[in-house]
Amino acid sequence: NAGVTQTPKFQVLKTGQSMTLQCAQDMNHEYMSWYRQDPGMGLRLIHYSVGAGITDQGEVPNGYNVSRSTTEDFPLRLLSAAPSQTSVYFCASSYSISTDYEQYFGPGTRLTVT
Amino acid sequence: DQQVKQNSPSLSVQEGRISILNCDYTNSMFDYFLWYKKYPAEGPTFLISISSIKDKNEDGRFTVFLNKSAKHLSLHIVPSQPGDSAVYFCAASLGYGQNFVFGPGTRLSVLP
Numbered sequence: 001n002a003g004v005t006q007t008p009k010f011q012v013l014k015t016g017q018s019m020t021l022q023c024a025q026d027m028n029h030e031y032m033s034w035y036r037q038d039p040g041m042g043l044r045l046i047h048y049s050v051g052a053g054i055t056d057q058g059e060v061p062n063g064y065n066v067s068r069s070t071t072e073d074f075p076l077r078l079l080s081a082a083p084s085q086t087s088v089y090f091c092a093s094s095y096s097i098s099t100d101y102e103q104y105f106g107p108g109t110r111l112t113v114t
Numbered sequence: 115d116q117q118v119k120q121n122s123p124s125l126s127v128q129e130g131r132i133s134i135l136n137c138d139y140t141n142s143m144f145d146y147f148l149w150y151k152k153y154p155a156e157g158p159t160f161l162i163s164i165s166s167i168k169d170k171n172e173d174g175r176f177t178v179f180l181n182k183s184a185k186h187l188s189l190h191i192v193p194s195q196p197g198d199s200a201v202y203f204c205a206a207s208l209g210y211g212q213n214f215v216f217g218p219g220t221r222l223s224v225l226p
Contacts, residue, residue: 004157033213042118042203043158043216058213090157097211102148105157 001026006091006106013081013113021076021109023091031094032074033058033103034066036087043090049074050097081113117141118206118217126223133191135220137204142185144206148214149178149189152201161202162189194224 007022025032033048035058045058049068063085065077074093078085089109095101119138127133137147145166150158164171164178164187171178177190191198201221205214 035216040123040218042116042120042218043205045213045215048213059215092157097213102160102163103214105150105159107155107157 003027004091004093004104004106006089006109008109009107010110011112013078013111015081015083015113017081019078019081021078021089021091021111023074023076023106024072025074025091025093025104026072027093027095027104028071029093029095029104030071031097031101031103032068033092034064034074034076035090035092036060036085037090037108038087046076046089048097078111083113085111086113087111115140116218117144117215118204120202120204120217120220122220123218124221124223126225127194129196129224129226130193133189133194133198133222133224135189135191135202135204135222137187137189137217139185139187139206141206141208142182143208144215145209146207147178147180147187148205148207149176150203150205150216152203152219158203191222194222196224196226198222199224 004025034046035043047066049055091106092103094103149161152158180187201219204217
């Protein structure tokens, strides 16, 4: 199993550009989520999904869109990049949203918006 | 305002000694807690958990203590090893079906 994979590892965008961060898991997990990590802020939840076709907002959803057309994939779209979106982005998956199951994280995407 | 706080951004410990990482939370309704460990350029990995019905949980060298009245939990690592050097995140959840809220992390350095 590859676990949770994220692409790209690094990305530089100009303000106003759009892009999609890819996330895939091969563990047949129902629950997937996106976090951003900023210095002194820990991991903050952007969006999450409890299954294919179901998504919901987390703590900091503004400026981001998600969709979940398959169990395996959960892409994160930046609609119009802003310098405030400079961060490290982590995708995670779990068997379910239940606290009985740990989350598995991808290696992260470091995004810089200039 | 952060609901989960880790007030020590960093901690240095000698190899073989005990490392104690602290975490405080503000919402008394949190009833499930996790610790994650993160190495540079990698995603966080699950370390240990504790439910609010317990006050202690052990897994090898790692023990988590929960003091609900003080809204405080701590992670003890005994003995500390250089490979334990990483950032440790505390996370809390309101329970089944609820997402986790993460603290800002504490960077542990274990010195040989």
